Amino acid sequence: MRKMYFPKITAPIPFEGKDSKNPLAFKYYDKNARVGRKTMAAHLRFAVAYWHTMMADGADMFGGASYDRPWNAAGDPIDRAKHTMDAAFEFFQKLGVDYYCFHDRDIAPAGETFAQSCKNLQIMVDHAKVLQKQTGVKLLWGTANLFGHRIYTSGASTNPDAHVFALAAAQVKNALDATQALGGENYVFWGGREGYESLLNTDLKHEQEQMARFFHMAVEYAKKIGFKGQFLIEPKPCEPTKHQYDFDTATALAFLRQYDLIDYFKINVEANHATLAKHTFEHELTVASAAGKLGSVDANRGDLLLGWDTDQFPTDLYNTTMAMMIILKQNGLGSGGLNFDAHVRRSSIDPMDLFHAHIGGMDAFARGLLIAHRLIQDKALSAFIDKRYESYRSGIGAKIMAGKVGFVELEKYILEQGMPTMKSGRLEMLENILNDYIR
C-alpha cells in the first residue's frame, strides 16, 4: 500500500456552500455545477504548479527552508522525486483539480551530466504516465527550467556564450519530448534569465536575435515531432534579471511580430508579473485577448506595495471577477487554464496549508466566475460601454472606422458641426455596480 502524505484529508475536498464554516470545504467551487453552458471545472481548468506546491521549501533571500515536507525525506534523488510525485498526485486528487504543470527539473533531479539529467527525466516521465492514467489528472503544460543552474546566469538562449545556447536548446528539446509524452496541452517559455543586468556588458540586439533563432528552432522541432500543443510566452519585467526581454504582453507581441513568430505563440499572463510591470492583471489579460493571443493564465497575486514576485494565492475578488469577465468574453482559454503559480507564506509550514491556499484560490475564482457571469448576463456594464461607442456605428464615426474619410473631410466636418459636447464617463457609478454584484 502506498504511503499517504496527506493523511488528515481522507476524501476529496467537498463543496459545502457559502454558509459552511468548514475551512477545508469549498464555499463556491462546485466542480460540476453549470454556469452558462459549461461546468465550473470546464470554465476554470485549474492546475497545480508542481514547483511551488511540491518543490518549494519556504526559503527566501534571507533564510533557508522552513516547510515541513514529508515527501522530501529520502536520500536518493530519484526516490525523493518519486515520493514527491506520489504526494503530488495524492494532492491533486484530494483537492479535486484536473491539471498540473511542471518544469523538467521539478519532476526529475539534474544529474551530473546532461545525459544523466535526460535519463532522470525519462524515468520520471514514465512514473508520471502511470499516475496520470491511474488518476485521470492531466498535464496542462510543461516547460524547461533554464534559470536555476548557474550556467544560465547570463541567459539561456540569450547567453553571450553559444555553448550555453546549445545547452538550452538540448534541454528544451528533452522538455518538449517529455511534455508530448505526457499529453501536455501547452508548452511555456518563461525567460527568467533572458534579459540583461546592465547595458555596459550587453549587446541587446544580438541577444534578441539569438532568442528569435531559439524560438524558431522550437517551432521547427515541434513540427518535427508532431507536437500539437500551444506554445506560450510568459512575460515578466524583471526578477531575477534586472531587465527581462519579455517585459509584458505588448513587448512579447512586438518581439513575436518583428521576428515572424506571431503565428506560433500565445501569451501566458501571470497576475503578479502584470503588476510588477506596472499593469493591472486585467490590463494584461485584455491586451493579450484583444490581440487574439490570451492562451493561459498563471493565477496568483502580488503585493502591490512590494517590489518582488510574492506569488501569493489569488484571493482578491475584484481581480478574479475582472479576469473571468475577460475570459468569458473570449469564450474561455481554449487549451489553457488557470495555473496556481503561487506558494504559501514562509510561515505556512504545514502541508495542510497547501489545502487552505488552493481552496481559497479556487473559491475566489469560482466566485469571480459567478459574478462575471451575472454581470454579463445582465449587461450590467456592457450596456453602458455599447452606448458609449455608438457614434462609431453610423455617420461620421462609421466612415472613420471604414477608412472613408481623412483629415481634410474631418476638418470640414468640424467647421460645419462645431465642437462636440462632453458626456460623463460614469466611472464611479460603474464601480458601484461592480461592488453591488460582489456578494
Next chain:
Amino acid sequence: MRKMYFPKITAPIPFEGKDSKNPLAFKYYDKNARVGRKTMAAHLRFAVAYWHTMMADGADMFGGASYDRPWNAAGDPIDRAKHTMDAAFEFFQKLGVDYYCFHDRDIAPAGETFAQSCKNLQIMVDHAKVLQKQTGVKLLWGTANLFGHRIYTSGASTNPDAHVFALAAAQVKNALDATQALGGENYVFWGGREGYESLLNTDLKHEQEQMARFFHMAVEYAKKIGFKGQFLIEPKPCEPTKHQYDFDTATALAFLRQYDLIDYFKINVEANHATLAKHTFEHELTVASAAGKLGSVDANRGDLLLGWDTDQFPTDLYNTTMAMMIILKQNGLGSGGLNFDAHVRRSSIDPMDLFHAHIGGMDAFARGLLIAHRLIQDKALSAFIDKRYESYRSGIGAKIMAGKVGFVELEKYILEQGMPTMKSGRLEMLENILNDYIR
C-alpha cells in the same frame, strides 16, 4: 526698439571652460568645438521646449502659478502670444541653441471656435517665420496639444465619441500645416489622453483601432501636403491617463507593426517617461535604436523616488554619458535632436533660472558627449563586449545565427562537448571604468 525680456544677459552665454566659476557660462559646451567629425552643436542639436520654458507658470496640483514671467502681462491673448514669442527667440539666441519645439496651443491661444483657433495659429506662424528668419533658429518639431482641452478628457483619437476624433483630426491637420510652414524637421505624437482610466467603461481594442486609423490619416495627409519631416511617437506609461496606450518603446513598436505603420514612424524617447515605465533612459534608447527607430530625444530627468513626471533638467552625468554612447553608435539622431522637455522647480521663479537650468542641461550633455566619445575611441567598454559574444562569430555559434542547426544538432553538440564553462561578466570592473572616465 523691441522690449528686452532678459536684460541682465547682454550677450550670448559664453564658453569659459571647466575652471570657470561663472554660473552663467558654459564649462563644457563649446558650440563649434569638434568632437570626432562633427561640432558639438551638430552632435547635440539642442532644442528649447516652448511649453515649459515660455508657457509654464509653476502651478502644480496643489498650488497656482509661481513664476515671474514679464512676457505674460498683456491683456490681449494675441499680444501676449507675440510678446511670449519675442521673449522666446531672445532666449534662444542668448542661450545659443539652434532649435525649438512647440504644440499648436503653446504658440497661439485657443479661440472661441475651432476656426478662430486656426486663425490664431496662422497669425503666430507668420510671426514665427519672421523671427526664425531673423535669428536663424529652426523648428525641430511641432505637435498638437490634444490633452489640455476638457473635450479630450477621454481621449482624442481614442475618444469614445467620433465627434471628438474628428476634432482631433482637424486640429492635427492644422498643426501639421503649421509645422510644414515653419520648416519643422519632425512632427511628434504624444498621446497623453490616448489610453483609459478603467476597463469598466472602455473597449480597448476599439480604441486601438481608432488610433491606428488616425495615424494612417496623418500619414496620408503628410503625403498629400508633401511634408517630408519624420513622424515620431513619444511613449509614456501613464499620467495624466491611468494607462496610456504608448506605454513604452516596445509597446509603441508592437502597435506600429500590428497596424502596418512601422515604416512611417520613429520614436521620441523621453528620459522621465522611461523611468515612469520602470525602464532606464538607456534601455529605452537602446530598444529604439536596435529597431532602427530612435528618432529624437526629450532630454530631461525624473526623480526615481517620485511617481510622476517631474520633468527636471538633465544633470546626471551617468545618464547623459549612456545616452550619448547610444546616439554616437547609431551616428546621431538624423533629423532629431535633444529637446529640453523640462521645467525649473516651482521655487525657481526668476526668469534667470531658465538660463541656469538650460546651461546645466547643455553642459551635462556636452560632458556626456565628451566622455562617451573617449570611451568609444578607447574601446574601453566595447572591447570587452566584442570578446564576450565572440563565440557566435565562428563554429557552432555562427551556425546558430545562420539558422543552419536546430535542437537535434545542438543536443548532439552538448552530448559530445559536455557542459559549458562559466565566465565572469565583470560588471563591477566595467562600472569602475565608467567612473574613471567621468572627469
Next chain:
Amino acid sequence: MRKMYFPKITAPIPFEGKDSKNPLAFKYYDKNARVGRKTMAAHLRFAVAYWHTMMADGADMFGGASYDRPWNAAGDPIDRAKHTMDAAFEFFQKLGVDYYCFHDRDIAPAGETFAQSCKNLQIMVDHAKVLQKQTGVKLLWGTANLFGHRIYTSGASTNPDAHVFALAAAQVKNALDATQALGGENYVFWGGREGYESLLNTDLKHEQEQMARFFHMAVEYAKKIGFKGQFLIEPKPCEPTKHQYDFDTATALAFLRQYDLIDYFKINVEANHATLAKHTFEHELTVASAAGKLGSVDANRGDLLLGWDTDQFPTDLYNTTMAMMIILKQNGLGSGGLNFDAHVRRSSIDPMDLFHAHIGGMDAFARGLLIAHRLIQDKALSAFIDKRYESYRSGIGAKIMAGKVGFVELEKYILEQGMPTMKSGRLEMLENILNDYIR
C-alpha cells in the same frame, strides 16, 4: 426661494437594501440602523470634503477644468462663494451626511490683502453658521490652506523666510477662529509644502525646529481662545513636495515626541497617503491606534500602480473592512470621522456623479462596518490571534513582558528547554475566512 443646484434629486438618497438596482439609493448604508450599540451614522460619522466636492474643477497637470459646476457661475467672488456654500448644504442634506470639512480658502476667496482675506472668511463663516443651524449639518474639522498660494512654495512654517512663517501663523490663527466659531470638532494640519525639494538648499534641522515652534504656538493659541477640538496631523510622504516632513504616522509621532507635542495631537490617517508611503491603509491605522493616536480618517483610495495622489472614492471592501475592524476595536474615532477626501474622475463631469461617488463610498464603508462587526462578534480572526500570543500570558513569556528576566536567564532557559517548535501562521486560512465574510 433658493436656487436648487441638484434639482434631479428631490428627496434624500433612500436606503433600499442590497437587491435594489437603483444607482441613486443606498444598498447597505441605513443611517439609523444599529450595529452593535450604535447606529451606522454614529459609527461612521461621514463628512464631505468641501474642496473636492464643491471646489474641484477636474483640472490635472495636463489639462484645465472639466466639471460642470452650476454654482460657479457668478462673477463676484463672494457671490460665487455663497452659491457654492448653498449648493454644498443642499448636497449634504440630499446625500444625508452629518458633517463637512473645509480649508479657509475653500469657503472664502482670498482677497488682495491679508486683511481682506480675513474679512471674506468672516463673511462666509457667518453664512455657514446660518446654514449649519438650518440643516443640522456640523463641521467635523477646519484647516488652513497653506499650500496653494505661491508664497508658500518653499514651505509655510518651514519656509526659509521668517516673514512667510509669520503669514502662515496669522492665517492659521484666523482658520482656528473660524473653526471654533462653527463648532468644529477638530482642527487638521496637513503640511503639503512643509518639507523640501532638495537638501542642496535646505537646512532640515532648522526647518523642523521652525515647525515645532509653529505647533507650540497653535497649542498656546487654542488654549487662549478656549478651543476644545482635537488637533490632528495628517501625514503624507510627498506631493506636492519631494519630501514632506510628516512622511507617515510613525514619522509624525517621532516628531511630536521629540518636540514635546505628543499630548496635544492625534493623527488623521488618509488611505491614499498611506499607500504613497508604501504602507497599507490598515498599517497606518494600526500604528496610530496602537499609540492611542488614531483621531480621524480621510476615507479615500489610491491607485497602487500610480505614483500620485489619485484621491479616488473608497470602494474596495477589503480596505473598508480592515479599517472598520481597527476603528471598532478602539471603540470608534471619538471626535473624528470618515471624511471623503476624494474627487470624481476628470471625466465624471456631471454634478450627479458626486452622488454616485459618495453613495459608493458610504455603502463600501457600511459594508465594511457590517463585515467587521460580524468578524469581531464571531471572533473569526481574533481567536486565532489570541492563541498565537498565549505564551506571553504565563511562564517565561509573562516574565519577559514583566521585565523579570534578562539575557542570562533566557540563555539558561534555552540550554534547559532546547529549541522551540514551529507553528504555522495560517495566513492563507485566515485570508479565506475574510473572503467568506465578504458577502
Next chain:
Amino acid sequence: MRKMYFPKITAPIPFEGKDSKNPLAFKYYDKNARVGRKTMAAHLRFAVAYWHTMMADGADMFGGASYDRPWNAAGDPIDRAKHTMDAAFEFFQKLGVDYYCFHDRDIAPAGETFAQSCKNLQIMVDHAKVLQKQTGVKLLWGTANLFGHRIYTSGASTNPDAHVFALAAAQVKNALDATQALGGENYVFWGGREGYESLLNTDLKHEQEQMARFFHMAVEYAKKIGFKGQFLIEPKPCEPTKHQYDFDTATALAFLRQYDLIDYFKINVEANHATLAKHTFEHELTVASAAGKLGSVDANRGDLLLGWDTDQFPTDLYNTTMAMMIILKQNGLGSGGLNFDAHVRRSSIDPMDLFHAHIGGMDAFARGLLIAHRLIQDKALSAFIDKRYESYRSGIGAKIMAGKVGFVELEKYILEQGMPTMKSGRLEMLENILNDYIR
C-alpha cells in the same frame, strides 16, 4: 605556510592616481593622504562585510550558487569556517581595509544544538583574535543573525512564541560576548524578521512591546559585561518581511523615544534600505544626523527601478559626495564606519571580482570625500543656505525661534508689514555647481 586564496594579488592594492588604467589599482583612495585634518583612512573607516564578501554564493530566488569560492571546499564545517576566515584576512590585507563586520553565523557554523552553536562561535572567535592581532585588522561591528533559521520566520524578539524570544535573547547574548571579545566598536541590530506579513494574524502593539523589552535587556546585559561599544539600529522597510518595524530612521527614532531607549542607540543607515523606503540615501543620513544619531553607514547602492535589496557596490558619485558632506559636517562617524554591505553580481563569479568591486566602492567614496571637502571649503553651497535662512537670525525670525512671539503677535506683524516677497530657491544653479565640482 598558509594557503593563499588570492594568489594573483601579490601585494596590497596600490594607489596609482586618476590617470592609471590599471583596474587593480586605486585612482583616488590614497590611504594616508590627508584631507583636511585627517587621513583618508581615518575619514572613511572602510569595513568589509563578512557575509557578502566571504559567505555569499551568488544564489538568488530563481537559482543556486554561482560563485567560485576556493575557501569553501572543506567538508568539515569548522575547517571550512577557518579557511574562510583565513581567506577573509588575506583579502582585508591585500585590499588595505582596517575593519570588518560579521554576524555570528557568518564566522561560525550553526551546530545541532544551541550549545554546539555557541561552542563553534567560541572556536572562531579565538581564531579571529589571532588573525586580528597578526594583521591589525579590527572589528567595526558584530551582530547576530536572527533571520536565517526557520525558527525566526515570524520574528525573533517579536515572535508570537515566547520560546523563540528566549532563543533570540540567548543568541544575542553570545554575539555580544563575541563582539566584546574581539574589541568590536559597535553592535548592530537589523530586524529583518521583526515585523509582520499580515495584520490578519498579528498583534502589532504586543510585538512592539516585546521588541522594546528585548532592547532593554540588551542594554542591561551590555552594562553587566562592560561592553562600551555603540548600539546601532539598522532600519529597513521590508524584505524579507512584508512590513519591518524599523521602517526607516524616523520610525526607529519614534520607537526609541516611545520606549525610553533613545539614549542607548544610534542609527546605522544603509543606502539601499533608504531607497526601498522611498527616501534618498542623503535624506536618511540627514535625518539621523539632525537627531544626533548617525552612528554608522552601510555603504552600498540599490537599483531604484527594482523593488528589492540589490546591495550593489556604491559607485554613484552623487551619492558618495552627498554622504560625505553630511559626515564631514558632523565631524565624522565616531566609532562607526563605511561598511560595504554589498555583493558582486551573480555573474561576477571570479574571486577577483571582489577586488574590482571593493576598489570601485572605495574610490567612489574617496572621490566623494574629496569633492565634499572642496565644496565645504569653498562654501560653494553653504553660503547660499546661510543666506537663505538669515531672516531667523534677527528681528521677527529670531523672536519666533526664541519662543517670544505667538499667533497674535504674528498676525499683527503681517497686518503691519504686508505680504512677504518671494525669492528663487536657485536649485538648478546649485545642481550645476555640484556637477562642476564632480571632476
